[in-house]
Amino acid sequence: MAEPAKSSLKVFRFDPDRDREPHFDTFEVPQREGLTVLEALFDILETQDGSLAFRYACRGAVCGSCAMYINGAYRLACQTQVAAFSSGELTVGPMPHFPVIKDLAVDMTEFFRKYERIMPFLVAQSAPPEKERVQTPEAREAIDEMVDCILCGCCYSSCPTVWTDKEYLGPAALTKAYRFLADSRDEAAGERLSIVAGGDGIWRCHTIFNCAEACPKRINPTWSIQQLKRKSALRRLSSWLIRSST
Amino acid sequence: MYRGSYRQRHADLWPTNYKLGMWVWLLHRVTGVIIALYGIAHLLVISSSLLNSDGDLFEDIMKVFENRVLLGFELALIAVILFHTFNGLRVILFDLGIGIRAQKLLFWGLMAVAVILFAFAADALLPYIRGEARL
Numbered sequence: 001m002a003e004p005a006k007s008s009l010k011v012f013r014f015d016p017d018r019d020r021e022p023h024f025d026t027f028e029v030p031q032r033e034g035l036t037v038l039e040a041l042f043d044i045l046e047t048q049d050g051s052l053a054f055r056y057a058c059r060g061a062v063c064g065s066c067a068m069y070i071n072g073a074y075r076l077a078c079q080t081q082v083a084a085f086s087s088g089e090l091t092v093g094p095m096p097h098f099p100v101i102k103d104l105a106v107d108m109t110e111f112f113r114k115y116e117r118i119m120p121f122l123v124a125q126s127a128p129p130e131k132e133r134v135q136t137p138e139a140r141e142a143i144d145e146m147v148d149c150i151l152c153g154c155c156y157s158s159c160p161t162v163w164t165d166k167e168y169l170g171p172a173a174l175t176k177a178y179r180f181l182a183d184s185r186d187e188a189a190g191e192r193l194s195i196v197a198g199g200d201g202i203w204r205c206h207t208i209f210n211c212a213e214a215c216p217k218r219i220n221p222t223w224s225i226q227q228l229k230r231k232s233a234l235r236r237l238s239s240w241l242i243r244s245s246t
Numbered sequence: 247m248y249r250g251s252y253r254q255r256h257a258d259l260w261p262t263n264y265k266l267g268m269w270v271w272l273l274h275r276v277t278g279v280i281i282a283l284y285g286i287a288h289l290l291v292i293s294s295s296l297l298n299s300d301g302d303l304f305e306d307i308m309k310v311f312e313n314r315v316l317l318g319f320e321l322a323l324i325a326v327i328l329f330h331t332f333n334g335l336r337v338i339l340f341d342l343g344i345g346i347r348a349q350k351l352l353f354w355g356l357m358a359v360a361v362i363l364f365a366f367a368a369d370a371l372l373p374y375i376r377g378e379a380r381l
Contacts, residue, residue, distance in 0.1 A: 012254070014252055016252070021252075022252060022254070069254075069257050069258065072258075072260070072262065072263040073263070074258075093254060093257050094254055095254075096253070096254045096255060096256070096257040096258045096259075097253055097254070097255060097258075098253065098254075099252070099253050100252045100253065100254060157258070158258060160268075160271070163255075206271060207267075207271075207337055207340045207346075207349075208267045208268055208271040209265070209266075209267030209268075209349055210265065210267060210268055212267075212349075213265040213267065220346065220347060222340075222346060222349075223346045223347060226340055226341065226343060226346050227343070229341065230341075230343055
């Protein structure tokens with residue numbers, strides 16, 4: 001019987017306990033129908049090199065753990081078919097610009113610290129109703145796109161402003177900020193706008209659209225950021241008008 | 247300890263990995279700097295007309311700009327300004343909430359207008375650059 005076709009994976013390796021500089025190791029993985037990059041990494045881990053580190057959880061593109069930089073693009077390893085690359089050669093690296101913990105696993109502390117800053121929860125000011133705070137299907141539809149964000153960090157990693165401004169909230173946190181601001185049940189619009197309109201917020205976005213290109217869920221964070229800019233500008237404008245008319 | 251020990255900074259900085267928006271943003275910056283530098287040079291040249299001198303200093307300087315190579319640069323400057331102007335419009339439209347989901351289409355549409363305008367400029371300037379006509 002003929003040997004099954006093999007794909008070759010050039011994998012980024014860096015072990016901070018041993019390496020001063022990173023390097024790439026190349027592994028051959030037998031090809032089969034439906035093989036994802038994540039499964040190929042498992043193959044390597046189980047049969048070739050047990051020291052390979054990578055992060056994963058759901059294997060179904062809903063947890064956002066396995067975001068990586070694969071063949072020159074941000075992708076979820078679980079969602080990427082090895083067969084999609086006809087050359088059979090893949091270069092798999094960690095998401096750029098994040099500190100590397102080991103191999104493909106990056107430190108996302110900064111990312112989640114910024115996510116916390118935008119108050120990622122609904123805020124109610126009014127007294128609770130008897131049953132529930134109702135949201136109509138239409139009102140929910142308005143935030144469908146932003147709810148879909150799985151916080152994988154692809155957009156954050158791709159953003160030139162993130163590269164150069166350590167405190168910039170980044171596209172993911174700002175998309176979520178809009179998700180809560182635009183939620184019909186939320187009652188903290190003012191506070192949310194104050195957070196995102198600060199020096200490290202929306203106004204640092206230069207509409208480069210790298211985030212929209214990077215997003216494996218096809219979300220357009222730039223759109224959300226532009227909505228926040230508009231709301232913030234209108235709020236400032238109306239407060240000036242009110243102040244100057246009294 | 248791993249913290250900050252290594253970041254893969256350059257993986258996505260390889261130009262073949264850039265998407266349209268990234269190229270456009272970079273070009274917008276570069277053309278902006280070119281226009282600013284041109285503005286300074288332009289003011290210096292024009293203000294030479296204020297200098298008191300025995301000869302026709304300003305006229306002599308203007309003669310220099312009849313040089314065909316410099317006229318070529320002038321045409322290039324028009325391209326730079328057209329790009330910056332029309333992409334600038336694109337960025338303003340985004341701030342007005344227009345075209346955010348069609349940024350590439352918007353870019354190519356505006357560039358089509360820029361190219362048409364550039365064709366007029368080239369049509370007017372090329373005879374002088376080629377030396378077929380004289381100022």
